[in-house]
Amino acid sequence: MTSEPKSPLFVCHGCGAVVDPSRAFPFACPGARAGDDIDHVLVAPADPADFDAGGEDDPFLRYRGWLAPYRLARSIGLSDGAWQDIVGELDDRLKSLDDRGFRRTPFARQPALAAALGLPGGLWIKDETRNVSGSHKARHLMGVMTYLRVVEIGRLRLGEDLRKRRLAIASCGNAALAAAVIARAADWPLDVFIPPDAERSVVGRLRDLGAAVVVCERRSGETGDPCVRAARRAVSAGAIPFGVQGPDNGLAVEGARTLAFEMAETLAAEKVELETLYVLVGGGALARALVQGFSLAAAAGLIAAPPRVIAVQTEGCAPLARAWKKLGGVALDVAARHRSRFMRPWESAPRSLAHGILDDETYDWFEIVKAMKTSGGDAVVADEAAIEQAFVLAREHTDIAVSATGAAGLAGALTAPARGVAAAVLSGVAR
Numbered sequence: 088m089t090s091e092p093k094s095p096l097f098v099c100h101g102c103g104a105v106v107d108p109s110r111a112f113p114f115a116c117p118g119a120r121a122g123d124d125i126d127h128v129l130v131a132p133a134d135p136a137d138f139d140a141g142g143e144d145d146p147f148l149r150y151r152g153w154l155a156p157y158r159l160a161r162s163i164g165l166s167d168g169a170w171q172d173i174v175g176e177l178d179d180r181l182k183s184l185d186d187r188g189f190r191r192t193p194f195a196r197q198p199a200l201a202a203a204l205g206l207p208g209g210l211w212i213k214d215e216t217r218n219v220s221g222s223h224k225a226r227h228l229m230g231v232m233t234y235l236r237v238v239e240i241g242r243l244r245l246g247e248d249l250r251k252r253r254l255a256i257a258s259c260g261n262a263a264l265a266a267a268v269i270a271r272a273a274d275w276p277l278d279v280f281i282p283p284d285a286e287r288s289v290v291g292r293l294r295d296l297g298a299a300v301v302v303c304e305r306r307s308g309e310t311g312d313p314c315v316r317a318a319r320r321a322v323s324a325g326a327i328p329f330g331v332q333g334p335d336n337g338l339a340v341e342g343a344r345t346l347a348f349e350m351a352e353t354l355a356a357e358k359v360e361l362e363t364l365y366v367l368v369g370g371g372a373l374a375r376a377l378v379q380g381f382s383l384a385a386a387a388g389l390i391a392a393p394p395r396v397i398a399v400q401t402e403g404c405a406p407l408a409r410a411w412k413k414l415g416g417v418a419l420d421v422a423a424r425h426r427s428r429f430m431r432p433w434e435s436a437p438r439s440l441a442h443g444i445l446d447d448e449t450y451d452w453f454e455i456v457k458a459m460k461t462s463g464g465d466a467v468v469a470d471e472a473a474i475e476q477a478f479v480l481a482r483e484h485t486d487i488a489v490s491a492t493g494a495a496g497l498a499g500a501l502t503a504p505a506r507g508v509a510a511a512v513l514s515g516v517a518r
């Protein structure tokens with residue numbers, strides 16, 4: 088593995104605040120002030136030179152040189168073996184709770200689906216329905232949990248009484264299930280804030296995994312997600328933010344970059360140049376993880392260039408597409424300091440067959456629009472007919488048991504067809 092990893096410093100891309108994760112939690116930016124309208128998100132820059140994929144199949148071992156919790160562990164004197172123990176112990180628990188730990192997931196050509204979608208350049212699909220808890224969300228939260236374990240095991244002063252703080256997440260679907268499995272694997276108590284119409288099977292599984300469920304009503308006239316508000320109140324009262332939104336936790340996105348690293352490694356081995364990446368966007372953490380991961384993979388020379396990003400939202404809720412349109416020629420640094428001119432909560436109660444991505448706000452919007460600008464990408468709004476057709480085609484032409492939400496990224500191909508090689512992530516197993 089890499090020698091002497093440097094301590095990761097988190098930097099806010101909005102205000103420039105710097106956080107040393109051995110002394111302060113890199114969750115929400117400490118420079119954020121109510122109403123300042125700055126897009127505060129803490130990010131730990133990774134060094135392309137630290138790419139050194141070993142032979143491991145577990146992405147949290149394979150790509151550890153690019154993970155801030157690993158770099159922190161090494162910088163405070165923990166050995167490489169200690170990291171392997173942290174990841175390995177969680178993995179053992181995951182295998183008993185969920186029948187699987189983290190392994191690289193399949194990424195393969197899907198010629199029948201490509202033909203059905205009208206993609207002459209071919210289509211590669213990353214199958215995240217096979218990931219821990221049935222979606223990519225567990226990658227986000229494993230990143231956060233490995234940090235908490237490093238703080239505990241490294242006996243950092245920051246970690247005193249850490250176990251007394253509960254974890255908190257706002258979600259009613261894949262993210263909540265992922266949080267519950269990872270929290271249980273670490274024996275950490277978790278509160279999940281859900282809407283009243285959350286699926287009964289999901290709520291049952293959350294309770295089976297020992298999570299406490301808190302139902303949050305949407306009040307008429309209020310904009311913004313009431314579950315997100317309730318989870319943020321819990322965090323203000325001392326809970327640890329255990330969701331998948333970058334502004335609430337600077338560690339939330341990084342673990343899912345491993346998806347892009349896996350895809351980039353396969354593309355490099357197969358000598359394929361990916362031209363277009365369709366990404367489904369709800370809260371935006373998945374797209375942000377992919378664009379940052381591909382950009383790091385390109386900087387490390389794994390691939391020639393990051394793909395063109397096509398962000399896909401539904402007619403029922405499209406705050407990113409709206410922000411993208413408003414952005415026009417405005418400079419990105421200006422947008423980062425006038426967030427509400429571009430990104431604000433969707434006004435009407437969102438609805439779609441792809442109900443898992445109806446986040447009122449694209450919390451991680453900024454890095455996505457930046458990548459769309461630099462890659463010549465776009466944000467597309469798929470209508471419900473396209474969302475439904477994408478689901479039918481994915482189920483007909485692959486053996487992937489994906490949900491309607493998980494297949495919705497393919498609606499982007501029906502709305503904005505690609506010329507060259509295209510790829511998409513199918514995540515969220517049908518339940």
Ligand SMILES: Cc1ncc(COP(=O)(O)O)c(C=O)c1O
Pocket residue numbers: 222260261262331367368369370371372373374443444446492493514515
């Ligand atoms: C299966 C699936 N795919 C994609 C997404 C979109 O991810 P994000 O909310 O990070 O944009 C979600 C979000 O819930 C999801 O459940």
